[in-house]
Amino acid sequence: MSSSTSPTVLLNTGVQMPILGLGTYKLVGPENVYQAVDAALAAGYRSFDSAAVYRNEADLGRALKELLPKHGLTREDVFITSKLGPKHQGQGSMEAALHSLSQLDLGYIDLYLIHWPGTQGLQVSDQRNPGNRAKSWASLEELHAQGKLKAIGVSNYKLTHMKELMQSCKIPPALLQVEFHPQLCQTELRSVCKEYGVCFQAYSSLGRGELLSHPVVLEVAKNCDRTPAQVLLRWAVQQGVPVLPKSSNPDRIQRNTELFDFSLSDADMDKLSALDCGLRYCWDPSDVA
Incomplete structure (x- = not known):
């Protein structure tokens, strides 16, 4: 991968992933996607995060195909993440992952995640959830072995889900993506990720x-x-945590890259971290069996 304006982190696959990526949740419609990707590439973003449930994989793939040459870049210069929807957890996971590959139409996906530990249509307490997760992971391992998914991982897994996966997997997850900000510091989960x-x-x-x-x-x-926004993003990257700010506004997209020419003082870092109260603004996986 070519150099980016942001530093990278080394995944356990040996691949470098940009520490700053553009989140694309709620970014829908070909024109909106094209505008955001154009602004992001111009600003130095080299990582883009999508998901089947975002319904923008095809638009993202098309925008990148058109825009990479404009910015003097190739497919290998960008890092693309997508995710398996809860609707396809388990039995439908292989077909769904291949559909994401087809929608993006970029040859391979750099990182593919199980989006949610549960299964759409099942109660969170349903004891079929663990088996479905295992089936999904086996599908991802197979596609990883074929080179179609360069790295595989999970999103919204809690501590017990991570331990379960680490005990049963043939290929360990490269990444865990979760909600993380000063009010939700996820200290124990971060510690386990470091250990694994x-x-x-x-x-x-x-x-x-x-x-x-x-x-x-x-x-x-x-x-x-x-x-x-720069302060909140800097608080994470100063701890070595990659971030995925989402915006369709070119000015905000640019400003969100300006994280690497300043540091927060220890006192300011502590002040922000002291806000930790376990507050979630997004979906909560705590009760998923």
Whole structure:
């Protein structure tokens, strides 16, 4: 992969992944996707995060095919993530993963995740969930062995799901993607990922926008003359945690890259981390069997 404006993290597959990626949740429609990808590539993004449930894989693939040459880049210069939808957990996982490959139409997917530990249509307590996760992982392992998925991982797994997977997998997950921000520090989960050699990646770094107006975040932002979004993203990357800010606004897309020319003081890092109260703004996997 060519150099990017952002640093990278080394996955356990031996591949470098950009620490900054563009999240594409709720980014729908060919024109919106094209505009956001164009702005992101111009700003130096080299990583893009999609999912089957986002319904934008085909538009993302088409936009990249058109825009990579414009920016002097090739397929190998970008890192593409997508995810298996809960609807296809288990029996339908192989077909669904191949459908994502077909939709993106980029030859391979750099990182493919199981999006959710449960199965759509089953109760969270349903004891079929573990078996379905195992079937999905076996499908991902097979496609990884074929080179179609360069790395495989999981999203929204809690501690027990991770331990279950590590005990049964042939290929360990390269990455765990979960909600992570100062009000949800996920300390134990991060520690287990470190122990297993699994990259820990954040989504919803801004707390769905709620944290942008938090008094402590505003105070830190004022102290270092940065935007609240830059402060929240910097808090994560300063701990070595990759982030996926999402925006369709070219100015915000650019500003969200400006994370690597400043540091937060230890006092400011501690002030933000002290907000940890286990608060989730997104879906909660805690009760999934």
